[in-house]
Amino acid sequence: MRWAASLPLSGRIGLALVVFWLLVAIAGPMIAPYPVGRFVDQEVFSPLTGQFWLGSDYLGRDVLSRLIWGARYTVMLAAGAAALAVLAGTSVALFAAIRGGWIDEFISRAMDTLISIPSKIFSLVLVAAFGSSLPLLLLIAALIYIPGNYRIARALAVNLAEMDFVAVARARGEGALHIAWREILPNMIHPLLADMGLRFVFVVLLLSGLSFLGLGVQPPYADLGSLVRENISGLAQGSSAILSPALAIASLTVGANLLIDALKPGGGH
Amino acid sequence: MPGQAANPPAWLGVSRLVAKRVLSALLTLLLVSVVIFVAASLLPGDAAQEVLGQSATAEQVAALRHEMGLDRPAVTRYADWLTSMLRGDPGWSYIAGMSVRDLIGTRLVNTLSLAGVTALVSVVLAMTIGLVSAINRGARLDRALNVVTLSLVAMPEFLIATVFVLIFSVKLVWLPSIAMISEEATWGETLRSCALPVACLAFVVTAQMARLTRAAVADELDRPYVEMARLKGVPLRRIVLFHIMPNAAGPVLNAMALSLSYLMGGALVIETIFSYPGLASLMVNAVTSRDMPLLQACAMVFCAAYLALILIADIVAILANPRLRA
Numbered sequence: 001m002r003w004a005a006s007l008p009l010s011g012r013i014g015l016a017l018v019v020f021w022l023l024v025a026i027a028g029p030m031i032a033p034y035p036v037g038r039f040v041d042q043e044v045f046s047p048l049t050g051q052f053w054l055g056s057d058y059l060g061r062d063v064l065s066r067l068i069w070g071a072r073y074t075v076m077l078a079a080g081a082a083a084l085a086v087l088a089g090t091s092v093a094l095f096a097a098i099r100g101g102w103i104d105e106f107i108s109r110a111m112d113t114l115i116s117i118p119s120k121i122f123s124l125v126l127v128a129a130f131g132s133s134l135p136l137l138l139l140i141a142a143l144i145y146i147p148g149n150y151r152i153a154r155a156l157a158v159n160l161a162e163m164d165f166v167a168v169a170r171a172r173g174e175g176a177l178h179i180a181w182r183e184i185l186p187n188m189i190h191p192l193l194a195d196m197g198l199r200f201v202f203v204v205l206l207l208s209g210l211s212f213l214g215l216g217v218q219p220p221y222a223d224l225g226s227l228v229r230e231n232i233s234g235l236a237q238g239s240s241a242i243l244s245p246a247l248a249i250a251s252l253t254v255g256a257n258l259l260i261d262a263l264k265p266g267g268g269h
Numbered sequence: 270m271p272g273q274a275a276n277p278p279a280w281l282g283v284s285r286l287v288a289k290r291v292l293s294a295l296l297t298l299l300l301v302s303v304v305i306f307v308a309a310s311l312l313p314g315d316a317a318q319e320v321l322g323q324s325a326t327a328e329q330v331a332a333l334r335h336e337m338g339l340d341r342p343a344v345t346r347y348a349d350w351l352t353s354m355l356r357g358d359p360g361w362s363y364i365a366g367m368s369v370r371d372l373i374g375t376r377l378v379n380t381l382s383l384a385g386v387t388a389l390v391s392v393v394l395a396m397t398i399g400l401v402s403a404i405n406r407g408a409r410l411d412r413a414l415n416v417v418t419l420s421l422v423a424m425p426e427f428l429i430a431t432v433f434v435l436i437f438s439v440k441l442v443w444l445p446s447i448a449m450i451s452e453e454a455t456w457g458e459t460l461r462s463c464a465l466p467v468a469c470l471a472f473v474v475t476a477q478m479a480r481l482t483r484a485a486v487a488d489e490l491d492r493p494y495v496e497m498a499r500l501k502g503v504p505l506r507r508i509v510l511f512h513i514m515p516n517a518a519g520p521v522l523n524a525m526a527l528s529l530s531y532l533m534g535g536a537l538v539i540e541t542i543f544s545y546p547g548l549a550s551l552m553v554n555a556v557t558s559r560d561m562p563l564l565q566a567c568a569m570v571f572c573a574a575y576l577a578l579i580l581i582a583d584i585v586a587i588l589a590n591p592r593l594r595a
Contacts, residue, residue, distance in 0.1 A: 113300040120534035253423035
């Protein structure tokens with residue numbers, strides 16, 4: 001709590017938004033008022049009422065319930081993909097930095113190649129080739145953001161590998177695994193966590209963009225991007241069925257960005 | 270000095286550096302083409318089966334496989350594909366029944382003009398916002414602009430597009446929500462129908478560009494020559510415009526080239542929403558219909574454009590750095 005109070009206002013707002021969406025994603029099924037796929041309203045695109053807090057969607061389903069479940073898919077997929085990308089990217093980076101030589105050069109060249117394919121373009125090619133089931137989407141998103149994390153982690157690890165305490169560990173005869181895990185990794189954990197937060201925002205934007213194009217999460221599942229897409233016909237009347245999932249994504253990504261910015265050394269100015 | 274005469278002229282060093290960057294970019298593009306080819310060839314099942322559907326006989330599939338060249342080794346297919354791409358004729362789309370070149374043709378021009386107009390608009394806006402932020406560094410205005418641009422960077426493009434459509438097409442009925450491009454349309458009509466796509470794209474790109482511009486200018490603010498000018502009593506606005514800008518030109522141009530690469534991803538969503546007949550919406554359709562030759566060609570065009578922008582950013586940084594010129 002002391003820590004949260006030390007943040008600038010923008011950071012505290014960001015923290016509140018992120019915590020809110022994490023809670024929704026975790027506790028979602030318990031608080032959703034209706035089953036996610038059930039047609040509960042005779043009217044479609046009905047306005048906000050006491051019975052349906054956020055109105056109903058294009059098929060007469062409860063928007064609030066669908067939003068809660070959509071947030072669950074969006075947050076869980078993005079958190080999983082970001083964690084996987086950082087885990088894989090950092091492991092490979094530690095390996096490359098400790099080994100050095102041609103192995104390091106080869107891996108770095110391969111990562112440089114992958115990083116020069118724009119992420120959305122790459123995701124389209126991969127989705128067309130492999131399909132877009134939930135596990136595949138998670139893997140594709142993770143794969144796309146591994147090179148970015150690798151670059152940052154490798155730069156950190158190479159600097160740390162030249163430090164005296166690493167030389168001491170080497171002289172003690174410690175193995176590569178010990179040096180990576182006990183000597184180098186603990187010293188780069190903070191920038192890595194910040195990077196994981198950024199990757200989380202990127203994955204949310206990427207996957208909801210794909211879902212909005214109809215290429216991401218497929219029915220019967222729906223993430224927040226799918227909700228915007230399926231209710232696009234309600235745009236003309238400004239229906240909450242399309243506005244609330246769009247605002248949900250924005251508040252999640254903007255919140256995460258504000259929080260990360262405030263946590264940067266000297267951040268929030 | 271006698272040693273001086275033996276040194277090669279300065280421009281030679283720079284051109285060698287630039288040539289190295291160009292070669293490295295071309296190598297990267299070659300490697301990218303391998304990745305795209307491999308990823309697109311990995312599709313479960315077979316492209317010939319995909320085209321013919323479930324009811325096709327084994328002979329039909331085998332015949333089409335032969336016609337499409339799928340029975341040849343992957344390395345040969347890659348070499349063929351690469352040479353035909355280089356000749357500017359990237360194959361035949363079996364789904365559309367047209368050559369990929371004809372499919373891409375005018376679409377590429379449309380996307381380039383959309384990107385060009387967006388770039389013009391956002392460069393002007395981003396320069397203004399970035400410089401105003403830097404001049405007021407740390408002040409309330411700068412902090413407010415920081416939060417605004419930071420939030421805009423994190424907005425999905427389709428949110429901005431849907432909000433714009435809701436305001437300008439539905440509520441105010443000022444602008445059409447579908448971008449029609451036709452030969453007969455007058456300039457005014459074309460401008461009107463492209464106003465919303467350009468505005469949406471510019472929104473996202475400007476925020477990114479303004480942040481990078483501010484960062485590039487703010488980096489210079491702590492230099493000794495700026496302190497000197499301030500001690501002389503030069504107003505900060507003058508310092509930023511006339512003392513810092515010439516020095517920060519390289520990083521600023523670099524920031525612009527980098528943020529323009531955001532156009533590629535943004536165009537996918539924006540072109541689709543506004544039914545703009547561009548390359549990005551063509552690529553989205555190619556994914557839906559699993560038209561691999563078309564998809565590969567579109568992906569390569571976007572990757573080449575992206576690498577070109579990064580290369581320009583690199584070269585600008587080299588040319589603008591006097592230590593590398595001298």
